[in-house]
Amino acid sequence: MTPTNKPTTLPKLPKDGLRVVPLGGLGEIGRNMTVLEHRGKLLVIDCGVLFPEEHQPGVDVILPDFTWIRDRLDKIAAIVLTHGHEDHIGGVPYLLKERPDIPVYGSKLTLAFVQAKVQEHRLKPDLIEVKAGERITLGDFECEFVAVNHSIPDGLAIAVRTTAGLLLHTGDFKMDQFPLDNRITDLRSFARLGEEGVDLFLVDSTNAEVPGFTTSERELTSAIETVFRTSPKRIIVSSFASHVHRIQQVLDAAHASGRKVAFVGRSMVRNMGIARDLGYLLVPDGLIVDIKALEKLPANRITLVCTGSQGEPMAALARMANRDHMIRVDDGDTVLLASSLIPGNENAIYRLINGLARLGANVVHSGNAKVHVSGHASAGELVYCYNIVEPANVMPVHGEWRHLHANGALAERTGVPHDRVVLAEDGAVVDLVNGRAKIVGQVPAKHIYVDGQTVGGVTEESLQDRRTLAQEGAITVVVIADLRTGRLAENPDFIIHGFVHDAAEFNAVVPAIETALANLVGTGKRISPSQAEEAIKRTVSRWVNKKYRRGPMIIPVVIEE
Numbered sequence: 001m002t003p004t005n006k007p008t009t010l011p012k013l014p015k016d017g018l019r020v021v022p023l024g025g026l027g028e029i030g031r032n033m034t035v036l037e038h039r040g041k042l043l044v045i046d047c048g049v050l051f052p053e054e055h056q057p058g059v060d061v062i063l064p065d066f067t068w069i070r071d072r073l074d075k076i077a078a079i080v081l082t083h084g085h086e087d088h089i090g091g092v093p094y095l096l097k098e099r100p101d102i103p104v105y106g107s108k109l110t111l112a113f114v115q116a117k118v119q120e121h122r123l124k125p126d127l128i129e130v131k132a133g134e135r136i137t138l139g140d141f142e143c144e145f146v147a148v149n150h151s152i153p154d155g156l157a158i159a160v161r162t163t164a165g166l167l168l169h170t171g172d173f174k175m176d177q178f179p180l181d182n183r184i185t186d187l188r189s190f191a192r193l194g195e196e197g198v199d200l201f202l203v204d205s206t207n208a209e210v211p212g213f214t215t216s217e218r219e220l221t222s223a224i225e226t227v228f229r230t231s232p233k234r235i236i237v238s239s240f241a242s243h244v245h246r247i248q249q250v251l252d253a254a255h256a257s258g259r260k261v262a263f264v265g266r267s268m269v270r271n272m273g274i275a276r277d278l279g280y281l282l283v284p285d286g287l288i289v290d291i292k293a294l295e296k297l298p299a300n301r302i303t304l305v306c307t308g309s310q311g312e313p314m315a316a317l318a319r320m321a322n323r324d325h326m327i328r329v330d331d332g333d334t335v336l337l338a339s340s341l342i343p344g345n346e347n348a349i350y351r352l353i354n355g356l357a358r359l360g361a362n363v364v365h366s367g368n369a370k371v372h373v374s375g376h377a378s379a380g381e382l383v384y385c386y387n388i389v390e391p392a393n394v395m396p397v398h399g400e401w402r403h404l405h406a407n408g409a410l411a412e413r414t415g416v417p418h419d420r421v422v423l424a425e426d427g428a429v430v431d432l433v434n435g436r437a438k439i440v441g442q443v444p445a446k447h448i449y450v451d452g453q454t455v456g457g458v459t460e461e462s463l464q465d466r467r468t469l470a471q472e473g474a475i476t477v478v479v480i481a482d483l484r485t486g487r488l489a490e491n492p493d494f495i496i497h498g499f500v501h502d503a504a505e506f507n508a509v510v511p512a513i514e515t516a517l518a519n520l521v522g523t524g525k526r527i528s529p530s531q532a533e534e535a536i537k538r539t540v541s542r543w544v545n546k547k548y549r550r551g552p553m554i555i556p557v558v559i560e561e
């Protein structure tokens, strides 16, 4: 079945069937969320956010669409989390606001990051820690947690047993054989689950197009050390505020080269504090200093660690590049971007690199040095997994269409039949019944925009308005008229914002406005102000389109005489 975005009526789920509905993360990178339904109960796996792109101005984050579960929130047995990245936990507070007592399960570090987040939203959910290897029963779902290696410590894959069969969800993972914390992906458990019979395997697709195996984190150590050995002045490192292992490498290199380190930015300071307190980040005594103390040291003893490696305009690094931050990047400083380039952020990142280079900084990034590796399994690792698990049905998750497609093709190469590979997108309803997984319908999966304190108030239409304002400008037309006769009391005022033509030229459209209002009165009734505004908007738009070939936003204001 070709997926469509239109919600459909769903068939009844048989008693021994399992319904799997991805509400985010399929067809996009971010806002990962999968809902399982079995015997009237729901289990939520992850609830993340998606970060907006340039064509979504003013949006803070994008949430999964909770419409499908909103009237059954009381049926949610639990939220189980695979790991602590924003695109897996960022939506949790928003779901908890709809029902605050949903229990949340996750590993120690994941829950510590969730705790910091829910505190900001003044929520006090029940957070229950689970460990790799543990099995728990949540209603009719029996969950087993399996250690996986990823670009954040403490990641878990989740196996779910129901009477419909065994589902295995990898979460985000890779198969680094020499990770810094020596916690490898537990393939022995994957094999054991495979022996038991995995009926539906949900697999991370992010790097399915990348051939071979993802390089080990350890192989970056020498390139990072080289940066620290050879940089003459300050080193400013930018990474994700959750990449504990990469920051560990930076701390070790800084320590070895006799530098001191300060963390910059709220999320970086907070997360590294959490990681240190819980023992995930090992910090040599005296290495971390306050930013004020750091400034007194000579430049070649200074390391700053901040966020903003994706060019996010409000993050510390972009503000430094724009000279809008207390830290001034100087000639000869080195900036190390220790993170990947997330699709969609290319323009922002290159703008950032150019901005820093203009200030005289030497920018080291994964394009010119081996300072970053991905956190996701490449094609070689995925094939390995398919061969170990030998799943009956496969559903690629986490990725744009090209990634999902490539992942599905890998599954087929290992012998999974074509009709057992489910290529689904957000909102697709996949039923596992009698050992077969099939798409049976579609539920709403719109982008839900968060803008400051409002959730869902910004719609596709308001974003279109914002784009129009940005690209075309706006013209406010103030009309004072008698709404019984349609006659103008005086010449309308045209107020122009970001549109290049002179307001006086707009006098030419006044006769057309008069005609439009006169036509409305034709029926003999009094015109309502909104009718008048609609007519003025249409008339002026048409005239501007014809005369200037532009489409600015027309804002009519009608004042009754």
Ligand SMILES: [Zn+2]
Pocket (backbone or CB within 6 Å): 083, 085, 150, 172, 375
């Ligand atoms: Zn992740």
